[in-house]
Amino acid sequence: MSAALPLETRALVRDFRDGRALAGVDLAVRAGEIHAVVGLNGAGKSTLMKVLVGMLRPTSGRALVLGCEARDASAGTWSRVGHLVESVFAYPELTVVENLSCAARLHGLSALAVPEAVEAALADLSLESLARRRAATLSLGNRQRLALAAALVHTPDVLVLDEPTNALDPVGVVDLRALLLGRAHRDGAAVLVSSHHLDEVARVADTITVLHRGSVVGGLRPGDLDLERQFFDVVYAAERSLP
Numbered sequence: 001m002s003a004a005l006p007l008e009t010r011a012l013v014r015d016f017r018d019g020r021a022l023a024g025v026d027l028a029v030r031a032g033e034i035h036a037v038v039g040l041n042g043a044g045k046s047t048l049m050k051v052l053v054g055m056l057r058p059t060s061g062r063a064l065v066l067g068c069e070a071r072d073a074s075a076g077t078w079s080r081v082g083h084l085v086e087s088v089f090a091y092p093e094l095t096v097v098e099n100l101s102c103a104a105r106l107h108g109l110s111a112l113a114v115p116e117a118v119e120a121a122l123a124d125l126s127l128e129s130l131a132r133r134r135a136a137t138l139s140l141g142n143r144q145r146l147a148l149a150a151a152l153v154h155t156p157d158v159l160v161l162d163e164p165t166n167a168l169d170p171v172g173v174v175d176l177r178a179l180l181l182g183r184a185h186r187d188g189a190a191v192l193v194s195s196h197h198l199d200e201v202a203r204v205a206d207t208i209t210v211l212h213r214g215s216v217v218g219g220l221r222p223g224d225l226d227l228e229r230q231f232f233d234v235v236y237a238a239e240r241s242l243p
Contacts, residue, residue: 004067006031006158006190007052012061014047014214021047023214024061029207031157034184034191036201038220038231039211045194046086048211049162052192053083066158079108082156084164088147092136096127096146099135100153107154121149124179126171141167148176152183159183159191165200177204198227212238 007029014022022044029035037045050056051063054070063070068077090099100118109117122128125145130138135146144167151159159180165173181204183189195201201208201222208220210231217238220230 008064010062013059015059029190032188035207036205043211044214080157082151083160084151085162090135103150104153121153125149161193
């Protein structure tokens with residue numbers, strides 16, 4: 001029997017009162033892969049990620065994390081997952097170090113392992129100089145760095161990141177790019193990211209899936225030069241095929 005994929009959806013549907021956000025999505029993210037999901041605003045990217053990390057329940061179909069249904073996954077399963085989906089969260093009254101220590105403990109690291117893990121996360125996201133600052137005093141970009149560090153501090157096997165470069169300066173974007181490539185290609189993590197920035201996606205993604213109106217409508221080739229033209233060709237073809 002083959003090993004379960006780190007992330008997978010099968011015929012995934014999610015409805016809201018005002019319409020269907022996901023319409024039968026099939027997606028697979030493998031260990032050691034950076035899989036990017038791209039699409040116009042409202043395509044369903046954030047909804048897909050929220051279902052995969054258990055923030056929303058599917059209307060029908062399956063959302064699997066490390067072989068378990070996301071809606072029923074145990075604390076042990078979630079301890080192997082890191083995510084940053086839609087909103088940046090940190091305890092405002094705690095320092096950067098305290099926030100990262102909490103994240104590490106909540107993901108199952110022992111008290112003895114926390115200091116080393118926090119030190120590594122601070123270095124990975126260039127947060128050393130801000131270690132003793134309260135989260136409430138950080139700029140938007142540095143809050144984003146903190147949230148990413150919290151998602152990564154426990155060295156997860158699965159990463160789900162919704163628009164992870166939001167608010168990052170060029171140095172932060174480069175740091176994150178190197179970090180994701182290392183986590184996937186060196187450490188074997190499965191990484192699912194969404195982004196509006198096709199040029200940045202092309203630098204890191206092994207696989208690019210296009211979502212449009214809640215459906216998978218095609219894929220892009222990361223190594224091609226004109227990724228933007230490819231993207232709009234796929235989206236316009238999908239739009240023309242709609243009734």
